[in-house]
Amino acid sequence: MSLILGIESSCDETAAAVVEDGKLLSSVISSQADIHAKYGGVMPEVASRLHVENIGVVLKEAMEKANVGYEDLDAIGFTRGPGLIGSLHAACEAAKALAMLYHKPLVPVHHLAGHIYANEFVDTFEFPLLAVVVSGGNTELVLMEGPLSFKIIGETKDDAVGESFDKVARILGLPYPGGLPIDQHAKKGKAIYDFPSQPLHHIPGTEKYDYSFSYSGLKTAVLNFAEHKRVKGESYSIDDVAMSFEKAAIDPIVERALAAAREFKVRQVVLAGGVSANSYLRAEATKAFEGTGIKLTIPPLWCTTDNAAMITKVAEKLFKAGIVCSLDIDVDPNWQIEDFREF
Numbered sequence: 001m002s003l004i005l006g007i008e009s010s011c012d013e014t015a016a017a018v019v020e021d022g023k024l025l026s027s028v029i030s031s032q033a034d035i036h037a038k039y040g041g042v043m044p045e046v047a048s049r050l051h052v053e054n055i056g057v058v059l060k061e062a063m064e065k066a067n068v069g070y071e072d073l074d075a076i077g078f079t080r081g082p083g084l085i086g087s088l089h090a091a092c093e094a095a096k097a098l099a100m101l102y103h104k105p106l107v108p109v110h111h112l113a114g115h116i117y118a119n120e121f122v123d124t125f126e127f128p129l130l131a132v133v134v135s136g137g138n139t140e141l142v143l144m145e146g147p148l149s150f151k152i153i154g155e156t157k158d159d160a161v162g163e164s165f166d167k168v169a170r171i172l173g174l175p176y177p178g179g180l181p182i183d184q185h186a187k188k189g190k191a192i193y194d195f196p197s198q199p200l201h202h203i204p205g206t207e208k209y210d211y212s213f214s215y216s217g218l219k220t221a222v223l224n225f226a227e228h229k230r231v232k233g234e235s236y237s238i239d240d241v242a243m244s245f246e247k248a249a250i251d252p253i254v255e256r257a258l259a260a261a262r263e264f265k266v267r268q269v270v271l272a273g274g275v276s277a278n279s280y281l282r283a284e285a286t287k288a289f290e291g292t293g294i295k296l297t298i299p300p301l302w303c304t305t306d307n308a309a310m311i312t313k314v315a316e317k318l319f320k321a322g323i324v325c326s327l328d329i330d331v332d333p334n335w336q337i338e339d340f341r342e343f
């Protein structure tokens with residue numbers, strides 16, 4: 001039996017959840033998205049202040065919904081990184097205070113491990129497994145040879161894919177966060193513009209594929225396109241630009257995921273992170289893996305946004321594996337998933 005509280009505050013969602021032996025008893029999320037929308041992006045200082053304001057209420061609600069007391073808990077998990085440093089501190093300090101007061105083990109959780117393991121709420125994992133982690137801060141292909149084993153086999157060299165959705169939305173005058181508005185416009189558009197994509201190529205001199213990504217060129221291409229049209233006084237269809245951009249951004253993810261899944265002979269592929277909500281990605285990945293014999297798991301939409309349920313999932317596994325930390329733990333905004341045991 002294990003009863004775990006998880007706390008998450010890495011970006012602009014303050015969240016707490018309680019899980020008992022894998023079963024979710026409660027999951028509470030307070031999102032600041034509407035507030036940051038006014039600034040066109042997350043304002044780190046505002047985010048940290050709001051986390052501090054909200055975390056008490058969120059914790060209280062999560063514990064009440066689960067109908068448990070802090071003294072009943074077996075461990076307290078929290079997101080140690082990656083994320084915004086000020087935001088991360090809110091969950092870390094709350095977890096430390098509770099662990100100290102109630103003499104509970106403290107479990108530091110990697111945010112992206114949380115996004116990956118969110119899929120376990122809907123599917124069992126079969127290894128080797130490939131996780132396609134696509135979010136506002138990360139674009140990574142993560143190979144898992146077994147439980148709690150993470151190896152990055154490809155990542156972005158510059159911007160994350162979610163960041164490019166947000167920037168392109170801004171260029172097109174769409175609200176923040178830009179992923180959903182672009183997704184909605186793209187559904188009505190055609191991919192008639194030739195924005196630079198990223199064809200898969202071999203690492204020079206080898207037979208191996210290069211699974212890295214790059215999104216800064218694509219973002220600049222959309223910016224130049226919009227500027228050019230503006231200067232010439234020409235109009236364009238936002239729907240068509242959204243679809244053209246979306247195709248250029250997502251096709252390389254699907255292509256790399258399929259090639260990597262074959263190269264590493266994985267049994268399962270899971271999508272993870274905010275951009276895994278994208279309807280074109282979900283449809284294209286489904287098509288790509290159909291008939292391959294590789295199981296594809298697409299997270300339900302509630303799992304794609306930041307939440308603490310996914311943190312409890314990983315915390316439970318770490319706790320059972322004896323991976324806990326002391327009260328002098330600090331956050332790490334740049335924590336690598338491969339180093340999740342190092343803190």
Ligand code: KG4
Pocket residue numbers: 011134135136137138161162163165166177178179180183273274275276277278279304305306
């Ligand atoms: O995982 P997440 O909450 O952020 C990090 O933890 O980094 O993901 C947020 C990102 C934002 O960039 C947002 O625009 C994007 O996910 N996003 C989407 C969609 N919904 C959210 N991107 C594309 N299509 C969507 N439907």
